[in-house]
Amino acid sequence: MLIPLIKGTKEIIIGYEESYLKCPSCEVDTLHEIHIISKYFHVYGIPFCPTGKEAHTVCNKCGLRRYNIPLEKNFFPNYDNLKSRYKHPWYTYAIMTFGILIILLPIYFEILRAPDK
Numbered sequence: 001m002l003i004p005l006i007k008g009t010k011e012i013i014i015g016y017e018e019s020y021l022k023c024p025s026c027e028v029d030t031l032h033e034i035h036i037i038s039k040y041f042h043v044y045g046i047p048f049c050p051t052g053k054e055a056h057t058v059c060n061k062c063g064l065r066r067y068n069i070p071l072e073k074n075f076f077p078n079y080d081n082l083k084s085r086y087k088h089p090w091y092t093y094a095i096m097t098f099g100i101l102i103i104l105l106p107i108y109f110e111i112l113r114a115p116d117k
């Protein structure tokens with residue numbers, strides 16, 4: 001029996017900010033709602049590892065919505081603040097952490113069991 005591998009990327013909102021950004025529709029700096037998104041790779045719905053951070057923005061003046069904007073310095077004037085404040089949630093590293101533990105724990109216990117010289 002062959003079980004299909006269900007994998008892909010998912011995203012969750014990890015933060016909310018308001019900041020002045022240049023709106024392509026209004027063509028001036030306006031206040032925008034910024035939703036910070038953590039994207040992660042999953043296998044069978046279980047998070048494997050984060051793949052990046054993006055943002056969805058909404059212009060407060062005209063309502064223009066822009067999705068999946070990469071979190072980059074040239075787009076967000078407060079990029080350093082956003083990057084340091086919003087981290088990927090710990091559980092987005094779930095399978096990767098579990099895999100590393102599976103490899104490292106036997107090595108650790110083997111070192112503990114080794115007789116002293």
Ligand SMILES: [Zn+2]
Pocket residue numbers: 023024025026027030059060061062063064
């Ligand atoms: Zn606008």
